Amino acid sequence: MENVIExxxxxxxxxxxxxxxxxxxxxxGSIVGLIGENGAGKSTLISSILGIIKSSYDDLKIFGLDFxxxxxxxxKDIAVIFDQTHYNEEFTPNFIGKILSRVYSNWDxxxxxxxxxxxxxxxxxxxxxxxxxxxxxxEFAIAFSHxxxxxxxxxxxxxxxxxxxxxxxxxxxxxxxxxxxxxIAHRLSxxxxxxxxxxxxxxxxxxxxxxxxxxxxxxxYAELYNSQFEL
Numbered sequence: 001m002e003n004v005i006e007x008x009x010x011x012x013x014x015x016x017x018x019x020x021x022x023x024x025x026x027x028x029g030s031i032v033g034l035i036g037e038n039g040a041g042k043s044t045l046i047s048s049i050l051g052i053i054k055s056s057y058d059d060l061k062i063f064g065l066d067f068x069x070x071x072x073x074x075x076k077d078i079a080v081i082f083d084q085t086h087y088n089e090e091f092t093p094n095f096i097g098k099i100l101s102r103v104y105s106n107w108d109x110x111x112x113x114x115x116x117x118x119x120x121x122x123x124x125x126x127x128x129x130x131x132x133x134x135x136x137x138x139e140f141a142i143a144f145s146h147x148x149x150x151x152x153x154x155x156x157x158x159x160x161x162x163x164x165x166x167x168x169x170x171x172x173x174x175x176x177x178x179x180x181x182x183x184i185a186h187r188l189s190x191x192x193x194x195x196x197x198x199x200x201x202x203x204x205x206x207x208x209x210x211x212x213x214x215x216x217x218x219x220x221y222a223e224l225y226n227s228q229f230e231l
Contacts, residue, residue: 002028004150004180005049008059012048019044019055019203026196031181033191035224036200042184045200046154050080063149076104079148085135089128093121093138104146115141151181188225197221 005026012019019041026032034042048055049062051071060067062074087096093116101107116123119137127135143151185191192211199207199214199221207220214221 002064003061004028004030004063005182006059006061007049008057010045010048010055010057010060012044012053012055017041017044017203019048022205024198024205026180026182028180029178030195031176031191031193032183033194033197034182034184034200035186035188035191035197035221037224040200041203042200043154044203046152046182046184050075050078050152076106076146077149078152079143079146079150080152080154081136081139081143082154084132085127085139087127087138089126091127092124093127093141094123096138096142100142100146106147108145108147112141112145115144149179151176151179151183153181154184188228199224 003025005024007022007024010019010022010024017039022045034045036042044053047053048057049060051067063077065074067074091099097109097112100112101109116138119134119141121130121134121138121141127138130138183191183194191197195210196208197210197214198205199219201220207214207217209217211225215225
């Protein structure tokens with residue numbers, strides 16, 4: 001099976017924390033959940049894969065391309081949503097659409113406007129006047145609008161209200177069809193049905209498998225799951 005992400009021996013060291021020799025293959029079209037307690041290394045791993053922080057590795061390929069030599073081409077086909085907006089808060093959704101239509105060759109303005117309408121986001125209102133939930137909905141509208149091959153969501157719905165999460169989840173279900181999705185989540189219900197779940201602890205991937213396989217192991221994943229859903 002073709003892999004969208006291939007990582008060999010990825011390391012990142014800080015004074016008080018380190019990622020330790022992460023080796024990982026993510027198959028094309030799969031939904032991957034990444035879980036672990038705070039400080040386990042989830043966001044560090046994602047930031048390393050995206051080149052946001054500099055890490056060492058023997059090999060890092062995305063879409064079959066070497067990240068060291070093809071970073072620009074690779075990033076055009078990735079949509080990333082963090083737990084807060086990273087756009088200048090003086091911008092409006094209208095202005096952001098104009099900018100991104102020049103950044104992404106596959107930008108779909110019609111889709112963008114459709115999601116702005118669905119999420120009830122005003123075109124000409126500055127982001128700084130948006131609520132946290134509105135900012136997250138804007139991030140999703142952007143991610144849905146450039147036909148990304150890889151979706152990376154870092155706690156993307158952790159701080160939005162239930163209604164917003166429901167709206168986003170419906171759109172996500174449609175968007176993830178035929179695409180590869182990498183989802184970091186605190187709420188294990190978000191990734192229970194993922195094709196592959198990766199469990200991180202102290203900078204290591206300590207377990208991997210689907211929900212049923214990991215529950216059967218009665219290890220780290222089962223402990224986290226039971227702690228969230230015990231009565």
